[in-house]
Amino acid sequence: MISQLSWKIGGQQGEGVESTDRIFSTALNRLGYYLYGYRHFSSRIKGGHTNNKIRISTKPIRGISDDLDILVAFDQETIDLNAHELRANGVVVADAKFNPTMPEGIQARLFPVPITAIAEELGTSLFKNMVASGASWALLGLPLEVFNKAVEEEFGRKGPAVVEKNVEAVRRGAEFVLELAGGPIPEFQLEPADGKQKLFMIGNDAIGLGAVAAGCRFMPAYPITPASEVMEYLIKVLPKFGGTVIQTEDEIAAITMAIGANYGGVRALTASAGPGLSLMMEAIGLAGMTETPVVIVDTQRGGPSTGLPTKIEQSDVLAMIYGTHGEIPKIVLAPSSIEDCFYDTIEAFNLAEKWQCPVILLTDLQLSLGKQSSELLDFKQVVIDRGALVTEAPPLEENKLFKRYEFTENGVSPRVIPGMKNGLHHVTGVEHDQDGRPSESPVNRQKMMDKRMEKMKHIKIRNPILVDAKHDNPDLLIINMSSTGGTIDEGRGRLEKDGIKTNRATVRQLHPFPTEELKPYMDKAKQVVVVEYNATGQLTQLIKLNVGQADKIRSVLKYNGNPFLPSEIYKECKELTLVWQH
Numbered sequence: 001m002i003s004q005l006s007w008k009i010g011g012q013q014g015e016g017v018e019s020t021d022r023i024f025s026t027a028l029n030r031l032g033y034y035l036y037g038y039r040h041f042s043s044r045i046k047g048g049h050t051n052n053k054i055r056i057s058t059k060p061i062r063g064i065s066d067d068l069d070i071l072v073a074f075d076q077e078t079i080d081l082n083a084h085e086l087r088a089n090g091v092v093v094a095d096a097k098f099n100p101t102m103p104e105g106i107q108a109r110l111f112p113v114p115i116t117a118i119a120e121e122l123g124t125s126l127f128k129n130m131v132a133s134g135a136s137w138a139l140l141g142l143p144l145e146v147f148n149k150a151v152e153e154e155f156g157r158k159g160p161a162v163v164e165k166n167v168e169a170v171r172r173g174a175e176f177v178l179e180l181a182g183g184p185i186p187e188f189q190l191e192p193a194d195g196k197q198k199l200f201m202i203g204n205d206a207i208g209l210g211a212v213a214a215g216c217r218f219m220p221a222y223p224i225t226p227a228s229e230v231m232e233y234l235i236k237v238l239p240k241f242g243g244t245v246i247q248t249e250d251e252i253a254a255i256t257m258a259i260g261a262n263y264g265g266v267r268a269l270t271a272s273a274g275p276g277l278s279l280m281m282e283a284i285g286l287a288g289m290t291e292t293p294v295v296i297v298d299t300q301r302g303g304p305s306t307g308l309p310t311k312i313e314q315s316d317v318l319a320m321i322y323g324t325h326g327e328i329p330k331i332v333l334a335p336s337s338i339e340d341c342f343y344d345t346i347e348a349f350n351l352a353e354k355w356q357c358p359v360i361l362l363t364d365l366q367l368s369l370g371k372q373s374s375e376l377l378d379f380k381q382v383v384i385d386r387g388a389l390v391t392e393a394p395p396l397e398e399n400k401l402f403k404r405y406e407f408t409e410n411g412v413s414p415r416v417i418p419g420m421k422n423g424l425h426h427v428t429g430v431e432h433d434q435d436g437r438p439s440e441s442p443v444n445r446q447k448m449m450d451k452r453m454e455k456m457k458h459i460k461i462r463n464p465i466l467v468d469a470k471h472d473n474p475d476l477l478i479i480n481m482s483s484t485g486g487t488i489d490e491g492r493g494r495l496e497k498d499g500i501k502t503n504r505a506t507v508r509q510l511h512p513f514p515t516e517e518l519k520p521y522m523d524k525a526k527q528v529v530v531v532e533y534n535a536t537g538q539l540t541q542l543i544k545l546n547v548g549q550a551d552k553i554r555s556v557l558k559y560n561g562n563p564f565l566p567s568e569i570y571k572e573c574k575e576l577t578l579v580w581q582h
Contacts, residue, residue, distance in 0.1 A: 001189045001190065001191045002187065002188070002189065002190060002191065003057060003058045003059065003190075003191050004055065004056060004057035004058065004059075004061070004065075004190075005055075005056050005057075005069045005070070005140070005188060005190060006053060006054070006055050006056070006064075006065045006067060006068045006069050006070075007024070007053070007054050007056065007068075007069065007070045007071075007072070007136060008051055008052065008053040008054070008068055008070070008071050008072070008082060008085070009021055009024075009051060009052055009071075009072040009073075009074075009132065009136075010049065010050065010051030010052075010071070010072070010073055010074065010075075010077075010078030010081070010082055011049075011050065011051075011073070011074025011075050011078055012046075012047055012048065012049065012050070012074065012075060012077075013041060013042050013044060013046055013047055013048050013049075013050040014046035014047065015074050015128075015129070016126065016128065016129035017050050017051065017052055017074070017129070018039075018050075018052065019129055019154070020052075020072070020129040020130075020132060020133050021037070021039075021052035021054060022154070023130075023133060023147070023150045023151060023154050024054065024133050024136070024137065024147075025037060025054050025200065025371065026150045026153070026154075026200070027137070027142075027146050027147045027149070027150040028054075028056055028142075029198060029200040029373065030146055030149065030150065031142070031146055031193050031195070032193035032194050032195040032196050032197075032198065033056050033057065033058065033190070033193040033373075034056075034057045034058070034059060034060050034061050034193075034198070034373040035054055035055065035056055035057075035061075035200060035371070035372065035373045036054070036055045036057075036061045036062060036063060036064060036370070036372050036373070036486070037052060037053065037054045037055070037370050037371040037372065038052070038053045038064045038366065038370050038563060039051075039052050039369055039370065040052075040053075040562075041310050042310060043225070043306075043308075043309045043310045049077050049078065049081060051078065051081075051082060053068070056190065058190070058191050058192075058193055058194070060373070061373075061486060062337065062372070062485060062486020062487075062489070063484075063486035063487035063489075063490055063564075063566065064487070064563060064565070065565075065566070066085075066565045066566055066567045067085055067086070067087040067090075068082065068085035068086050068087065068090060069086075069087060069090050069091065069188060070090065070091045070092075070093065070136055070139065070188070071083065071085075071086060071090070071091070071092045071093070071108075072092075072093045072094075072132050072133075072135075072136050073092060073093070073094040073095065073100060074095055074115070074128070074132070075095070075098055076098050076100060076101070078094075079092060079094065079100060079101070079102065079103070080103060083102060083103050083106045083108065084103075084106070086106060086107075086108040088107045088108075089107065089108065089109065089187070090108040090109070091108060091109050091111060091139060091185065091188070092108055092109070092110045092111065093111050093113055093132065093135050093136050093139070093177060094110060094111070094112055094113070095112075095113065095114075095115040095116055095128070095132075096112035096113060096114045096115070096117070097114070097115070097116045097117065099112075100112055109181075111135070111177055111180050111181060112180075113131070113132070113135050113173065113176050113177055113180070114176070115128045115131045115132050115135070115173065116128050118131045118169065118172045118173065118176070119131050119169060122165055122168060122169055122172075123165065127165060127166065127169040128169075130151065130166045130169035130170050130173065131169045131170070131172060131173035132173060133147070133170060133173065134147070134169065134170030134171060134172065134173030134174040134177075135173035135174060135176065135177035136177075137170070137174065138173070138174035138175075138177055138178050138184065139177060139178075139181060139184055139185050139188055140184065140185075140188055140189065140190060141184030141185075141188075141189050142190070144170065144171065144174060147170060148167050148170060151163065151166050151167055151170060152167075154166075197376065198373045198374065198375065198376070199338070199373070199374040199375070199376060199377065200371060200372070200373055200374070201338060201371065201372070201374060202229060202338075202368065202369050202370065202371050202372075203335070203338055203341040203363055203367040203368045203369070203370070203372075204226070204227065204228075204229035204230045204233065204271075204299070204341075204363075204368045204369065205229060205230075205233050206338045206339075206341035206342040206345075206374070207230050207271070207297055207341045207342070207345045207361065207363075208229075208230050208233035208234045208237065209233070209237075209342055209377075210341065210342040210343065210344070210345030210346050211230075211234065211269055211295075211345050211349070212234070212237055212238065212241060212243075213342070213345075213346055213379065213382050214267060214345060214346040214348075214349040214350070214382070214384065215267045215349065215384055216234075216238075216243070216267045216268060216269055216295075216349065217238065217241065217242060217243035217244070217266055217267060217268070218238075218243060218244055218245075218246075218257075218258070218261045218266050218267075218268040219231060219234045219238065219243075219244075219245045219246070219258075219268060219269055219270060219271075220245075220246045220248045220253065220254040220255075220257035220258055220261075220268070220270055221245070221246075221247065221248065221254050221270050221271055221272065222247065222248050222249070222250055222251050222253075222254050222272065222276060223247065224251075224272050224273045224275065224276050224309075225273065225301065225309045225310055226273060226299045226301055226309075226310070226365045226368045226369045227271040227272050227273050227276070227297060227298075227299040227368065229368070229369070230271040230297055230299075231245060231247070231271060250279065251270075251272050251275075251276035251277075251279040251280050252279050252280065252282075252283065254270040254272070254276075254280075255270055255279075255280040255283040255284065255294070255296065256283050256286075257270075258270045258294050258295075258296075259283060259286060259287050259290075259292050259294050262287075262292055262293050262294050262352075263290070263292050263418065263427070264417065264418060265389075265417035265418075267295075267349055267353075268294070268295075269294070269295040269296065269297065269345075269348075269349075270294075270295075270296055270297070271296070271297035271298075271299065272296075272297070272298065272299075273298065273299050273300065273301050273309070274298070274300060274301060274303045274304075274307075274315070274316050274319070275303070275305070275306070277296070277298050277316065277319070277320065277323070277360075278319070278323070280296065281323045281324050281325070282324075282325070284296070284323075284324050284328075284330070284358050285324040285325060285326055285328055286429050287328075287357070287358045288324065288326075288328025288329060288330060288357055288358060288452070289326075289328065289429050289430075289431075290427055290428075290429065291356040291357065291405065291413065291415075291452065292356065293349075293352035293353045293355075293356055293357065293358075293359075293387075294352060294358050294359070295345070295348045295349055295352050295358075295359050295361065296358060296359070296360050296361070297345075297360075297361045297363070298316055298320060298360055298361070298362050298363070299363050299364070299365065299368040300312075300313055300314050300315065300316045300362065300363065300364045300365065300482075301313055301364075301365050302315075302559075302561050303315055303316070308561045310365070311365065311561030311562070312364055312365040312366050312483075312533055312561060312562070312563055313364065313365070313533045313534060313559060313561070314364050314481065314482060314532050314533040314534050314538070314539075315533070315534040315535070315536075315538065315559070316362065317332075317362070317481075317510060317534070317538040317539060317542070318538050318541070318542075320332050320360050320362055320510075320511075321510065321511045321542075327449070327453065328357065328358070328452065329355060329357040329411070329452050329453060329455040329456050329459075330357055330358050330359075330360065330511060331348075331351050331352075331355065331357060331358070331359040331360070331459055331461075331509075331511060331512070332359075332360045332362055332509075332510040332511040333347070333348060333359065333360070333361050333362065333461065333508060333509060333510070334362045334363070334481045334482050334507065334508055334509075334510050335361065335363060335367065335482070335508065336367070336466060336480075336481070336482055336483065336485050336506050336508060337367075337372075337374075337485075338367075338372050338373075338374040339374055339375065339377065340508070341363065341367065342377055343377075343381065344361060344461075344508070345361060346382055346383075347461060347462065348361050349384075350383070350384065350385040350386075350387075351459070351461065353385065353386045353387040353389065353415075354385055354386075354387035354388075354412070355387070355412060355455045355458075355459060356387065356388070356412060356413070356415060356455075357455060362482070362510065363482060363483075364482045364483050364533065366482075366483040366563055367482055367483040370483070387412065387415070388412050388413065388414050388415055389415050389416075389417070390414045390415060390416045390420070390423070392420075393414075393416055393420055393421065393422035393423040394422060395422055396422050396424065400435075401424055401425050401426060401435040401436065401437070402414075402416060402422065402423045402424055402425040402435070403425075403434045403435060404416070404425035404426075404427070404434075404435070404436050405432060405433070405434050405435070405436060405448065405451070406434050407434060407447060407451055408451070409454075410454060410455065410458050411451045411452060411453070411454030411455040411458075412455060413434075413451075426438075431444070431445055431448060432448070433448075456512045457512075459512055460509075460514075461508070461509050463508060464507070464508055464509035464514035464517050465505050465506060465507050465508060465509070465514055465517050465518055465521075466485070466505070466506040466508060467503065467504070467505050467506075467521060468489065468503060468504045468505075469503040469504075469505075469521060470501075470502075470503060471501040471502070471503055472524060473501075473524050473525075473526070474501045474502055474503040474524065474525050474526070475500050475501045475502065475525075475526050475527065475577065476495070476500060476501070476502045476503075476525065476526070476527050476528070476529060476573060476577060477502070477503050477504070477505060477521055477522060477524075477525035477527070477528045477529070478492065478502060478503070478504045478505075478528075478529050478530075478531060478569075478573065479504075479505050479506075479507060479518075479528060479529070479530045479531070479539070479543065480504070480505075480506050480507070480530070480531045480532065480539075481506060481507050481508070481510065481532065481539055483563075484531055484532075484533075484564055485504065485506050487563070487564045487565065487566050487569060488504055488531055488564075488569050489504060490566035490569070491566045491567070491568070491569025491570040491573060492504060492569075492573075494566070494567075494570040495570060495573055495574060495577075498574065500573075500574070500577055502573075503521060503525065505518060505521050507539065510539075510542065513542055513545075513546040513547075515546045515547055518543070518547055519547050522543075522547055522549055522552075523549075525552075526552070526580075527552050527554070527576070527577070527580050528543075528549065528552055528553045528554070529553075529554050529555070529556055529572075529573055529576060530543060530553060530554070530555050530556070531555075531556045531564065531569065532555070532556075532557060533557075533558055533559060533563075533564075534557060534559055535557060535559045537555040537557060540553060540555045554576050556569070556572040556573065556576075
C-alpha cells in the first residue's frame with residue numbers, strides 16, 4: 001500500500017471537470033485524507049483546456065507533486081498535454097468516444113471507457129463526469145458508499161431522481177473499468193487515513209471566514225479572477241450576521257465605499273487582483289492621509305494589464321508597498337497557508353484599527369484558489385482590537401473641535417465615530433492640522449508627516465517570519481513568501497539527502513519589513529536563495545534593501561504561469577550550490 005497518490009482530470013472548460021474534482025476530493029476528505037489541489041484553467045468562460053490535480057496523502061502536504069498516478073481524460077488534448085507527468089505504469093482513464101492514444105515513449109496503461117456513451121444511456125451526456133469519477137475511484141479500491149454520499153450532497157437540492165441517476169453513473173463507470181483492469185490496481189491502494197475531521201477549502205474562503213470572525217459586516221467589491229470567491233463566500237454568509245455585500249460598478253467605488261464604511265465605524269474590506277488594485281491606489285492614499293483603517297485583499301495573478309488572469313504570479317509586491325503617490329503608513333501581509341488566510345485576516349482588521357492605516361493582505365492565485373486540507377480552526381484565538389477608538393469623547397471647549405489627528409508619541413490619535421457627542425472634527429484629503437482643518441504650514445506639514453510615519457517604527461505582527469531551521473549554520477537558507485513553502489520543503493528534503501544543509505524562512509510581513517527577525521538567519525547561512533514567482537526578484541530586492549548581504553543572495557524565479565515543482569526547487573538550488581562551491 002502507498003501513503004500518497006496524485007490524480008488529475010482534464011478536458012475542455014465547461015465539461016464538468018470542476019464538479020468532478022470537487023466530488024472526488026470531497027469524498028476523500030470524508031475519509032480523512034490530506035489533500036492539496038491545483039487548478040489549471042483557461043481565462044475563457046467556456047472552452048480551452050482545463051485540468052485539476054489533486055494530491056492525496058495520509059500525512060500533511062502543502063504542494064503539488066512532480067508526477068502523476070491517474071489521469072482522467074475527456075479529450076485527446078488532455079493526454080497530449082499531461083501524459084508526460086505520468087509515472088511508469090501510471091493509468092489513463094479516457095473517454096473511448098475520441099479513440100484515445102498514448103504519446104510515444106509514455107509507459108502508462110490506457111483504459112478506454114465509454115464515458116459519454118454510458119452517460120447518454122442514462123439520459124444526458126452531463127452524467128459523464130460521474131461516470132469518469134466512478135471509474136477512477138474504483139481503481140483505488142475505495143468504498144463506493146463514501147463517494148455516493150458526496151454525490152448526494154452535491155446534487156441533493158435537485159431532487160432524489162437526479163441523485164439516483166448520478167449514483168447509477170458512478171456505479172456503471174466503476175463496473176466497466178474494474179472489468180477492464182481486472183479489479184482495483186494493487187499499487188494504487190492507499191493506506192487508511194487517520195479518519196480525523198479536517199477542513200477542505202480554498203484560501204479565499206478562509207479569508208472570507210476570517211473577515212466574518214473579525215467582525216467585518218460590509219464588503220463592496222467588483223468581480224475579478226482570482227478574488228471573486230471572497231465576495232461569493234461573503235454574499236452567502238454576511239447577511240446571516242446582519243452584514244451586506246455590494247457588487248460595485250468598479251474597483252474605485254469598491255475601495256472608497258470600504259473606506260467610508262470604516263470611517264463610519266463598520267469593519268469593511270474589499271478584494272481584487274492586480275488591475276483592480278491599480279485603480280485603488282489613489283483611494284488607498286486617501287485612507288493613509290485621513291488615517292482611516294481599511295483592509296484590502298490582493299490575490300496576485302499574472303500581469304501586467306490583463307496578463308494571465310488564471311495563472312500564478314507574485315509580481316504585485318513592490319506595487320503594494322510603493323504604489324501610492326506620496327508617503328503613507330501602510331501594512332502589507334503575505335499569508336502562507338489556509339490557516340494563515342483565516343488568522344491573518346483577523347489580524348489585518350485589528351492592525352488596521354490599531355494603527356489607523358490601510359492593511360493589504362497579499363496572496364497569490366494558488367493560495368487563493370487551490371483547495372487544501374487544513375486542521376480545524378481555533379476560534380478561541382479570535383480577539384477583536386479596535387485600537388484607539390474612543391467610545392466617549394471629553395467635553396469640547398467653546399468653538400473647538402475634537403483633535404482627531406492629535407500629535408502622540410506613537411503616531412496614533414484618538415478616533416471617534418461620526419455623530420458621537422463631543423467628537424466633532426474635520427476630515428479632508430489635503431494636509432491638515434490636529435483638528436482636521438486644511439493647513440499648508442511647513443511646520444505643521446513636517447510634524448504631521450512625522451506623526452503618520454512614526455507608526456511604521458512600531459508595527460509588528462505575530463510571527464512576521466516562519467522559520468524551519470534544522471541547522472545552526474546551514475549551507476543554504478531558502479527564503480520565500482505565500483504559497484511556495486511546502487514545495488520548497490520537499491525540494492529541501494532531496495538536498496539534505498545530497499548532504500546540503502538547508503533552512504527555510506517564509507516572510508509573512510512584507511511591509512514594514514521584519515529586518516531584525518530575518519537577519520540572524522541570513523547571518524548564519526553560507527548562502528541565501530530567494531524563491532518567487534516574478535521576473536525581477538521583487539522579494540529579493542526587498543531583502544537586499546532592508547537586510548543587505550547582497551553578495552550571498554541569489555534568486556530562483558518562475559514566471560511562466562505554472563507553479564514550482566519540488567524537482568525544480570531541488571535542481572535550481574543544487575546548481576546554485578555547486579556554482580558557489582566552485
